[in-house]
Amino acid sequence: xDLTLLYRGPLASCDYDCPxxxxxxxxDTGAQLRADRAALDRFAAWAADQAGDRLSILFTPWGEGxxxxxxxRALIELSHLPHIRRVAIQTNLSCRTDWxxxxxxxTLALWCTYHPGQTxxxxxxxxxxxxxxxxxxxxxxxxxxxxxxxxxRRLRADLPDHVYLWxxxxxxxxxxxxxxDRWTALDPLFPYSRHPHRSAGLxxxxxxxxxxxxxxxxVRRCHFVRTELGNLYDGSYRAALRPRPCxxxxxxxHIGYVHLETLPLYDVFAGGVLExxxxxxxxxxxxxxxxxxxxxxxxxx
Numbered sequence: 001x002d003l004t005l006l007y008r009g010p011l012a013s014c015d016y017d018c019p020x021x022x023x024x025x026x027x028d029t030g031a032q033l034r035a036d037r038a039a040l041d042r043f044a045a046w047a048a049d050q051a052g053d054r055l056s057i058l059f060t061p062w063g064e065g066x067x068x069x070x071x072x073r074a075l076i077e078l079s080h081l082p083h084i085r086r087v088a089i090q091t092n093l094s095c096r097t098d099w100x101x102x103x104x105x106x107t108l109a110l111w112c113t114y115h116p117g118q119t120x121x122x123x124x125x126x127x128x129x130x131x132x133x134x135x136x137x138x139x140x141x142x143x144x145x146x147x148x149x150x151x152x153r154r155l156r157a158d159l160p161d162h163v164y165l166w167x168x169x170x171x172x173x174x175x176x177x178x179x180x181d182r183w184t185a186l187d188p189l190f191p192y193s194r195h196p197h198r199s200a201g202l203x204x205x206x207x208x209x210x211x212x213x214x215x216x217x218x219v220r221r222c223h224f225v226r227t228e229l230g231n232l233y234d235g236s237y238r239a240a241l242r243p244r245p246c247x248x249x250x251x252x253x254h255i256g257y258v259h260l261e262t263l264p265l266y267d268v269f270a271g272g273v274l275e276x277x278x279x280x281x282x283x284x285x286x287x288x289x290x291x292x293x294x295x296x297x298x299x300x301x
Contacts, residue, residue: 002085002209004056004274006223006255007043009215011036013063015094016118020143020170026063037070039215044074046217046232051083058111058274059089060223060255066095079108088275093127094119100134109137109275116142116151125158132160139276141166144183144190145173156186164278168254169193189268189278191292195299196252201245203261208243210259224248224256250298263292 013028014021028036047055057078065071066089076099078087088109100108110131114124131138140159142152144167156165167187169175175183175194183190206212207221207229214220219229219237225247230237251257258265258273270279292299 001052002054002056004058004205004210005047006058006060006210006212007040007214008060008062008212008223009036009039009043011061011063011065011068014092015064015067016092016115018115018118018143020145028063033068036215037068040070040074042217042233043213043215044078047078047084048081051081053083055084056086056274057084057088058255059087061090064092064094065089066091066093072099075108076103079104086274092118093124097127097130097134100131100136103136105135105137109272109277110139111275112138112140114140114142114151114155116148121151121154125155128159128163132163137272137275137277139164139166139272141168141187141276143168143170144175144193145170146179149182152183152186162280164276166190166254166276167193169195192257192263192265192299193254195292196250197257197260197263197292198249198298199246199251199257199260200249203243204246205259205261205266206246206256208241211237211241222256222259224251224253 010032011028013026047057059065059071071089075087075089078084084107086109087107088111090111090113092115093110093112112128128138128140140155140163142148142155152165152167159165165186167183167190180190180194210222211229212220212223213232217232219232220227221229221244229240246260251260254276257263258269266273268278269276272278
């Protein structure tokens with residue numbers, strides 16, 4: 001079985017205090033960190049034992065995982081297992097990066113977010129250049145707030161051409177066409193983020209080949225649908241895996257709508273869905289498909 005798992009344990013602490021994030025500068029207690037470590041170790045051990053399956057894993061912690069040794073260790077160990085197709089994590093890249101020398105760069109990848117005002121620009125850029133030198137697959141992105149635009153332009157100019165710079169529409173923020181055009185000039189796929197996607201009743205890979213897992217092993221189709229499919233560790237989730245339509249009215253987060261079968265994003269990100277790295281053509285340039293059409297307040301799919 002080929003299965004993609006989005007894992008989110010109890011970790012909720014972050015070393016940044018971004019004003020647009022509800023988990024900014026939140027601190028987990030020692031007990032909470034120990035619980036997160038135990039949950040992650042259990043999940044990693046389960047994944048390592050699934051040699052009969054082909055797994056792709058994306059860690060999507062509410063907080064920053066890579067400042068914790070157990071996330072770095074899990075990524076290293078899982079990257080060397082032959083049945084793990086990809087293991088990736090969302091990160092602000094505030095951690096040291098020398099540990100990546102012990103990982104398999106053909107399997108491990110990073111989804112990096114630059115937060116202006118939280119870290120010196122040159123420090124972040126230096127780390128990105130270090131990832132390139134190590135041969136690590138990664139994407140870099142920013143939240144599309146007006147005061148982030150110049151920093152994003154600078155980052156696009158300084159990053160290697162092959163590194164995809166993505167832009168997430170800021171929650172609760174609207175984009176008049178002129179503003180949207182500025183962001184689209186940096187990220188040709190920004191129109192997919194600009195508006196929520198109609199999803200009710202439409203086919204989605206979640207619940208079939210893609211599932212969400214929490215620290216207790218509870219399996220759901222995705223992070224945004226609370227209906228439980230079973231538990232990872234007793235195997236009860238397997239009987240529930242099947243194609244099913246989305247029960248929500250709209251989907252407005254990339255880690256959700258990327259799996260909608262009515263969108264072309266599996267072709268756009270072929271080979272790099274988890275780390276948000278687009279496929280490249282024979283000339284080495286990123287493959288970008290037509291933009292979504294907006295009708296009635298949501299993006300048509």
